[in-house]
Amino acid sequence: MTAPQEASDTECRRVVARGVVQGVGFREACVQRAHALRITGWVRNRLDGSVEAVIQGPPATLDLMCEWLRNGVPGARVDALQVQPLARPCRNLGSFERRPTA
Template structure:
């Protein structure tokens, strides 16, 4: 499953998924899907019950990942997905990983 090439322009997005997204395997599925698309970054739970992710990839990869994040896993119910374009804080991350809750 390749959402596009990862050699051209690299975009960076900060995503916040709101709804029933914790305790349903959303983060682990997010890691698997992002890695399959060739996206780098991270995903973590927020104390407010939302899930936050930093995505780095081509515009096509990011678009595919955002589409997936809206539906997520069968047990999840995403009521809103906030997408913010952010400047890359550093060089391209090497992998996509789960991080501790903040």
């Protein structure tokens, strides 16, 4: 069992992916990758055709997730990836889940 992460080791980021990101399994791939990286947060489609995610974890792991979001989703084409740090403290997210479209 791993020790709980210290708050200083955890960051939150809001990520918005634009391009061909809906209808290609982007959210499900995101959930699987987040579980593999052991980060928490959520992902959802947006009515404007983008995909939005909030990711939480160690900064280096979040960097890996952001790089994967740019290039790693089969069938997707990410034309723009906006990454915005969220102010601390951010609410502790216990898992990574897919949320309904907003």
